[in-house]
Amino acid sequence: MTLQLYNTLNRRKEKFVPVNPDRVTMYVCGPTVYSYAHIGNARPAVVFDVLLRLLRHHWSNVIFARNITDIDDKINAAAAEQGIDISEITAKYEKIYLEDMASLGVIPPDIDPHATDHIPEMIAMMEKLIAKGHAYTADGHVLFHVPSFDDYGKLSKRGQDELLAGARVDVAPYKKDPSDFILWKPSTPGLPGWDSPWGRGRPGWHLECSCMIEKHLGSTIDIHGGGADLVFPHHENEIAQSTCVSEGEDFVRFWLHNGFVNVDREKMSKSVGNVLLVHDLLKNTSGEAIRLALLNAHYRQPLDWTDDGLVQAKRMLDRLYGALRKLEDTEVTIGTKPNANFLAALNDDLNTPKALATLFDLARKANSANDIADKRRIKSELIASGQLLGILQADPEEWFSAKEYDETALDISHINKLIEARQTAKASKDYAEADRIRNELTAQGILLEDGQDGTKWRRA
RNA sequence: GGCCCGGUGGGAGAGAGGCUAUCCAGCGGAUUGCAAAUCCGUGUACAGCGGUUCGAAUCCGCUCCGGGCCUCCA
Numbered sequence: 001m002t003l004q005l006y007n008t009l010n011r012r013k014e015k016f017v018p019v020n021p022d023r024v025t026m027y028v029c030g031p032t033v034y035s036y037a038h039i040g041n042a043r044p045a046v047v048f049d050v051l052l053r054l055l056r057h058h059w060s061n062v063i064f065a066r067n068i069t070d071i072d073d074k075i076n077a078a079a080a081e082q083g084i085d086i087s088e089i090t091a092k093y094e095k096i097y098l099e100d101m102a103s104l105g106v107i108p109p110d111i112d113p114h115a116t117d118h119i120p121e122m123i124a125m126m127e128k129l130i131a132k133g134h135a136y137t138a139d140g141h142v143l144f145h146v147p148s149f150d151d152y153g154k155l156s157k158r159g160q161d162e163l164l165a166g167a168r169v170d171v172a173p174y175k176k177d178p179s180d181f182i183l184w185k186p187s188t189p190g191l192p193g194w195d196s197p198w199g200r201g202r203p204g205w206h207l208e209c210s211c212m213i214e215k216h217l218g219s220t221i222d223i224h225g226g227g228a229d230l231v232f233p234h235h236e237n238e239i240a241q242s243t244c245v246s247e248g249e250d251f252v253r254f255w256l257h258n259g260f261v262n263v264d265r266e267k268m269s270k271s272v273g274n275v276l277l278v279h280d281l282l283k284n285t286s287g288e289a290i291r292l293a294l295l296n297a298h299y300r301q302p303l304d305w306t307d308d309g310l311v312q313a314k315r316m317l318d319r320l321y322g323a324l325r326k327l328e329d330t331e332v333t334i335g336t337k338p339n340a341n342f343l344a345a346l347n348d349d350l351n352t353p354k355a356l357a358t359l360f361d362l363a364r365k366a367n368s369a370n371d372i373a374d375k376r377r378i379k380s381e382l383i384a385s386g387q388l389l390g391i392l393q394a395d396p397e398e399w400f401s402a403k404e405y406d407e408t409a410l411d412i413s414h415i416n417k418l419i420e421a422r423q424t425a426k427a428s429k430d431y432a433e434a435d436r437i438r439n440e441l442t443a444q445g446i447l448l449e450d451g452q453d454g455t456k457w458r459r460a
Numbered sequence: 461g462g463c464c465c466g467g468u469g470g471g472a473g474a475g476a477g478g479c480u481a482u483c484c485a486g487c488g489g490a491u492u493g494c495a496a497a498u499c500c501g502u503g504u505a506c507a508g509c510g511g512u513u514c515g516a517a518u519c520c521g522c523u524c525c526g527g528g529c530c531u532c533c534a
Contacts, residue, residue, distance in 0.1 A: 228534080367498055450492075
């Protein structure tokens, strides 16, 4: 079974074959840590987490790096505002980011390089670029000279002349060419800075990724992922830097980009005031439901985030966990592979909606299976498949009884007491009393399900 | 202005020349003490107009509408 991935470089799906099957490499642009992660930050984290799981299913050694941008003007601004060192800001929000992503079931990267730990590498790269004539110094800045790189624009499909036509920002006077971008800029005494051959300064944004990729993964990597907005300029600039440094070697073989998350048909932005923080969403929804809501659309499509979408994601999980709950006494066969149809869907450019459909197909079969062997196979496949998606790994009983989001909810022993009382009433055919108890529970958000082997319950 | 995506049934969302996507909601039935869950069945869906084809949501052209990027952005 072959994995097909849509490569932004060629704008089509291509068969994915790693350069070295013994060492598959993936790099994803991580967060700039200056505030809480919002739902738009969560999408690439979750999407590429599924890709990581899929890659690990196919190849035994996959190395995944995701950077932490811990030097940036937004961070500087936040630090200045609060009168603290940038490291306080970045340490705090990095921790929160990692916690929030863990709540969404995101596997931590093998390597999480920080920009500020790679200043010497950046300086070395700039020196190389200057020596080769791809960069120059001006006014305390170091700039990459875009016209020196013929392939500039190959990722975003922009000609160099088009870049000028659309420029909507005033061109800094020290630039040789309007499209040149900053590798290093001078810092004033009040700003964070590092000593360099060009004086005390700080790095521009694009350089860190090129340096950290080369240092930790090598000069050619298999996959580089990130949000669609990073195609230009960020990834285009990375290509320019890295290709020029490495003498034209292939820098990244597959460029993957996830679509944006909108909120109620509108782009998320501070000015509209519709920025949804993962941290807040987690206060009254499970991370698993948030994760599924993100995976319910294909990763390249724009995703419109709504409250209803989240409710639907929870219902979907209810259905899947309901099937697993039905099979709670069925043993799981260790080492079961994910379902073949499920895998085929994921292998087709990470088609998570289609993959989910195969899960529902399994759930339907699970709900009507009688044969022990069938039950075992279905349950095992459901769990193995869910693992690739990062869902369905919880105990179904826990899924249906979790009350962590509503502290006022009835506790389990009380619920069980009432259910017992109802059983007694039912046994003596006192259906009025039985229904009264059920209504009482329903009013508290507890739904009862009478089955062959007793009464099960769930929170609404 | 340049480049690039989309518009699918009440909602979400796949598919990409002929074959039920799926989930939620609705309706009918089975089951149930009644329910719930579950199962079975059920929907005038593919923005519009042309074209290609035996056959088009799917390919081509045009139109309309929405969105993204164009050196802050996931």
